[in-house]
Amino acid sequence: xxxxxxxxxxxxxxxxxxxxxxxxxxxxxxxxxxxxxxxxxxxxxxxxxxxxxxxxxxxxxxxxxxxxxxxxxxxxxxxxxxxxxxxxxxxxxxxxxxxxxxxxxxxxxxxxxxxxxxxxxxxxxxxxxxxxxxxxxxxxxxxxxxxxxxxxxxxxxxxxxxxxxxxxxxxxxxxxxxxxxxxxxxxxxxxxxxxxxxxxxxxxxxxxxxx
Amino acid sequence: xxxxxxxxxxxxxxxxxxxxxxxxxxxxxxxxxxxxxxxxxxxxxxxxxxxxxxxxxxxxxxxxxxxxxxxxxxxxxxxxxxxxxxxxxxxxxxxxxxxxxxxxxxxxxxxxxxxxxxxxxxxxxxxxxxxxxxxxxxxxxxxxxxxxxxxxxxxxxxxxxxxxxxxxxxxxxxxxxxxxxxxxxxxxxxxxxxxxxxxxxxxxxxxxxxxxxxxxxxxxxxxxxxxxxxxxxxxxxxxxxxxxxxxxxxxxxxxxxxxxxxxxxxxxxxxxxxxxxxxxxxxxxxxx
Numbered sequence: 223x224x225x226x227x228x229x230x231x232x233x234x235x236x237x238x239x240x241x242x243x244x245x246x247x248x249x250x251x252x253x254x255x256x257x258x259x260x261x262x263x264x265x266x267x268x269x270x271x272x273x274x275x276x277x278x279x280x281x282x283x284x285x286x287x288x289x290x291x292x293x294x295x296x297x298x299x300x301x302x303x304x305x306x307x308x309x310x311x312x313x314x315x316x317x318x319x320x321x322x323x324x325x326x327x328x329x330x331x332x333x334x335x336x337x338x339x340x341x342x343x344x345x346x347x348x349x350x351x352x353x354x355x356x357x358x359x360x361x362x363x364x365x366x367x368x369x370x371x372x373x374x375x376x377x378x379x380x381x382x383x384x385x386x387x388x389x390x391x392x393x394x395x396x397x398x399x400x401x402x403x404x405x406x407x408x409x410x411x412x413x414x415x416x417x418x419x420x421x422x423x424x425x426x427x428x429x430x431x432x433x
Numbered sequence: 434x435x436x437x438x439x440x441x442x443x444x445x446x447x448x449x450x451x452x453x454x455x456x457x458x459x460x461x462x463x464x465x466x467x468x469x470x471x472x473x474x475x476x477x478x479x480x481x482x483x484x485x486x487x488x489x490x491x492x493x494x495x496x497x498x499x500x501x502x503x504x505x506x507x508x509x510x511x512x513x514x515x516x517x518x519x520x521x522x523x524x525x526x527x528x529x530x531x532x533x534x535x536x537x538x539x540x541x542x543x544x545x546x547x548x549x550x551x552x553x554x555x556x557x558x559x560x561x562x563x564x565x566x567x568x569x570x571x572x573x574x575x576x577x578x579x580x581x582x583x584x585x586x587x588x589x590x591x592x593x594x595x596x597x598x599x600x601x602x603x604x605x606x607x608x609x610x611x612x613x614x615x616x617x618x619x620x621x622x623x624x625x626x627x628x629x630x631x632x633x634x635x636x637x638x639x640x641x642x643x644x645x646x647x648x649x650x651x652x653x654x655x656x657x658x659x660x661x662x663x664x665x666x667x668x669x670x671x672x673x674x675x676x677x678x679x680x681x682x683x684x685x686x687x688x689x690x691x692x693x694x695x696x697x698x699x700x701x702x703x704x705x706x707x708x709x710x711x712x713x714x715x716x717x718x719x720x721x
Contacts, residue, residue: 297585297593298520364551365518382680388659390520390585390593419637421660421680425591426518426547 258362260381260418264372265360269325269350272337277348282321284374286409288312288402290384291358291368291427292324292349293331294339297390298424299366303343307395308367308384312347315406324349327358328366329430355429365422369402373409380405382420478505478592481582483600489608493570496608498534498600499617500524500582502560508588509555512542514657516554519591522562522584531569532576537562540620541692541703542655553587554655561617574604622690622703631711636682639711643673648696657705658687677710685710 258265264287268278279287290308293299302308312322326336326349336349352358361370362381371380380402387398405415479502486497502522504510511519526534539562542554568576583595633639645652645668654666654675666675673691687710692703 295590297591388520419680421662423515424518425587426551426553428589429548 258360258378258381260378262378264370264376264378265357267352267357267360269352269357270333271348271350272333272340274333277323277350279372279376283376286320286374286406287372288315288320288322288406289361289370289372290322290324291363291366292326293328293366293425293428294343295328295428296366296425301390301392302367302384302395305392305395306344307392309344309346311400311403315403316347318406318410320406320410322347325352325357325363326350327352327355327363328428329353329355353430355427358427358429363427365424366427367424368422368427371402371405371409371415379409379415380418381422383422383424386420388423477594477596478508478586478588479503479510479584479594479596481584481596481598483578483580483598484611484613485600485602486611486614487602487608488611489574489603489605490566490568490576491606491608492568492572492574492604495565495567496602497614498564498566498578499614500537500562500564500580500598502556502562502584504556504558504560504586505588506558508586509545509553509557510560510584510586512554512556512655513539514554514655514659516544517547517551517662519553519555519587520585522560522582524562524583525581527579527581528566529572529576531572532578533567534578535565535567537564538621540617541622541690541701544653544655547587561620563614563617563621568604572604574602576602576604578602622692622705625704625706627691627704627706627708629706629708631709633711633713636713637680638676638678639713641675641677641708641711643675643691643708645671645673645693647671649691649693650696651694653692655690655692656687657689658684660684661687679710 264279266279268276271277316322324345324347331351331353333351336351339345340349350357363370367384369380369382369384370378373379382401384402385395385398385400387394401417401420404417408415482501484499484501486499490496500522502510511521513521515521521539524537528534540556540560543556545553545555545557547553566578577599578601579597579599581595582598583593585591585593628644630642630644631639632642643652643654652668652673654663654673656663656677658679660681661677661679663675663677666673668674686707688705689708690703690705692701694700695702
């Protein structure tokens, strides 16, 4: 029986080897988040914050930067804001020199709508407007929330979920593993990030069409 | 734009009462008073109801309970693994002593494209979850079951909605079965085995290779593993090739559902099985 299974596995493997090339090529046709890989250079960008001021990634050269894909209309984003968790987390690391930028790639959102949300949700860090989705596509941001960490040398060192609890339930945040905090602690301690990639959860980014 | 105000305020307000959420959304396009006015006429995009598999249950016997969701056109709900985004529905039961509701079973999901290149696993129009209910011999009727049902429903925007539901089942002999359950049960995947091989590109990426029976047409692969993304799958002869990326490299196996069209009957069927991730070979890179 064991031999049969082994043979089958080998046969399947062989069948796959023949088809791998073709398969590797057509993977770009569809769902491919692989444009930017963890460890690669973080794409540059300049976007307007909620005050209409240009903010560039280059402004923060030499600093650790967190990018947080944001959409106030998403219940999973609300989960992390309604009791102040996201603001607290960002402030905690701001004190340690970490820059935290929220990016709103939702189609139809503007500097003005971001200004309103930032005021009402007491967000004192930049909320950047990417309504045409260009930066979101460069980073392969698929979800809100979707978190990216860029290290002091400008390399992407984390991409994924904010934490391990994939529900929209705020009461579960405290019991979850916060992957971003864990990665930032490791970076600030001069270590490499142990869990550099996790599966993001939440809403999909509501990109403008035909991108 | 007023529609945004309607959609968001109704469903999310109860859970975020402490923040001025509605005013944020509405303030952008409408005055608050208009929003409040609009809110009174809103309703959920999904209706939930509880249904018993029998008109009466004998004490000590088990029966089934269905949670039936009727979903507004164009909106969708989610499987246990929602895919690239989303959240499955949840039910909090309140049952009398001596009654126990087992875990909910989900029907075979469908692939629902979201945006340009993302896929949700879920359901449109109607979703029926089933759970076995056990009763003790000492039970005296009727069995009053109450449930708080919560779900996420999406159509461009995503909304959390909730609804209380209840059901009373008389205790006694001679209960008549509800025929609809036969159809609902047939939508559930059947536990089984599938021959799965694989090629690992590295410890995170690779391909699963599933040998299909001859009568399995139009196969669809759904991973039950929340820590894995399957970016593509395709049929190559009698093999289904699914390209995966897994995030938790410590996990060596997971569950999956393979749905297909039965060549003989034309019916959609599905098998639920466990698969193992292929090990990375120490030597050659298996991918040319």
